[in-house]
Amino acid sequence: MAIIPSSLAEGRVWRGALLSSLLLALLTCWASVARAHEVQPAVADVWIEGDALRMELKLTLEPLMAGIDLEGLDDTNASDRTEANDALRTLAPNELETRFEAYWPELRDDLQIRSDGERVVPRLGGVDIPKVGDPGLPRLSRLRLTADLPPGDAPVTVAWPATNGALVVRQMAAGPDGYSAYLDRGAESAPMPRTGTVQQSSLEVFTDYVVIGFAHIIPKGLDHILFVLGLFFLSQRLGPLLWQVSAFTVAHTVTLALGILGLVSVPAYIVEPLIAASIAYVGIENVLSRGMNPWRPVVVFAFGLLHGLGFASVLGEIGLNPAQFVTGLIGFNVGVELGQLAVIALAFLAVGVWSRNRTWYRSVIANPASIAIALVGAYWAVERTLL
Structure with a gap:
């Protein structure tokens, strides 16, 4: 096995630490203004x-x-x-x-x-x-x-x-x-x-709602982007990520459908702080745990139910045509999933592809990023509850 000179290894660690610090600063600054200055249709x-x-x-x-x-x-x-x-x-x-x-x-x-x-x-x-x-x-x-x-x-x-x-x-x-x-x-x-x-044809409706779903994640869904990044930074292995994303997808699909049908309605002043708390939770658990715990997919599923209610409020503003309900709902979900996969792919290209198998990945990359995510989520939870 090749031995990496200590100076080279230390240089890579410092570069990773610098990247994590920049990520922390960017997330904090972004979070402080994104909600207040969000452009609404x-x-x-x-x-x-x-x-x-x-x-x-x-x-x-x-x-x-x-x-x-x-x-x-x-x-x-x-x-x-x-x-x-x-x-x-x-x-x-x-x-x-x-x-x-x-x-x-x-x-x-x-x-x-x-x-x-x-x-x-x-x-x-x-x-x-x-x-x-x-x-x-x-x-x-x-x-x-x-x-x-x-x-x-x-x-x-x-x-x-x-x-x-x-x-x-x-x-x-x-x-x-x-x-x-x-x-x-x-x-x-x-x-x-x-x-x-x-x-409208089913294809037209499907395409329209794919675009709407994707746009709700990238670039407009900072809440959901941070939650998905929290899932990404839990482990270097693909299996835990797939389990979490699958649980999140199933859960938000359920409450999205129930919310659009009017069968479930939870006020935004309850849903929004809980979504923020879910972001803080995944960030904190990433630091405290050593990998996938048995209850993690269950917790992610529960949080996915909350995020689905957030998605439902978006579709409620637009007004999903009842005659094309299933087509529009599937299209929106496909758009959301494509957005989530894009977030994961970008995160993998940015930090995972070159550092995830390094011994220092967790301490230098994953933990600082997770702490940044937790801080943003905690700030939002307080802001949406008390401020």
């Missing part, structure tokens, strides 16, 4: 009734009014306009509404509603802006809009620029089978008929 609920259209638009007004380009952006803190955004968050509802009145013509022009080849110009019927809670967190305002459609039965499309971020469109008056879509990067909705709903 706007939701447009649309009612089409003959020649009239009603829309309720739920969105965070402040980033748009601050002039932040949201295209492909997941964190408003990455913009050079973040200070303007944060200042708007501190305004009382009446002050923000006054400023919004001046901004409304720009948003009105951005909102592209079309029917029979004509642009339909919406009218602002009212604005509901919540009180200032935690100024470090986004608040959802509601705009009530109306518009006159051209005579006839031409369908209606809705879109807005990519700079305004993602837009969820839901056709409400069509009943339980109404059309819903997640529109990103300036995409336009399918033509929504004035009676009935959009007919």
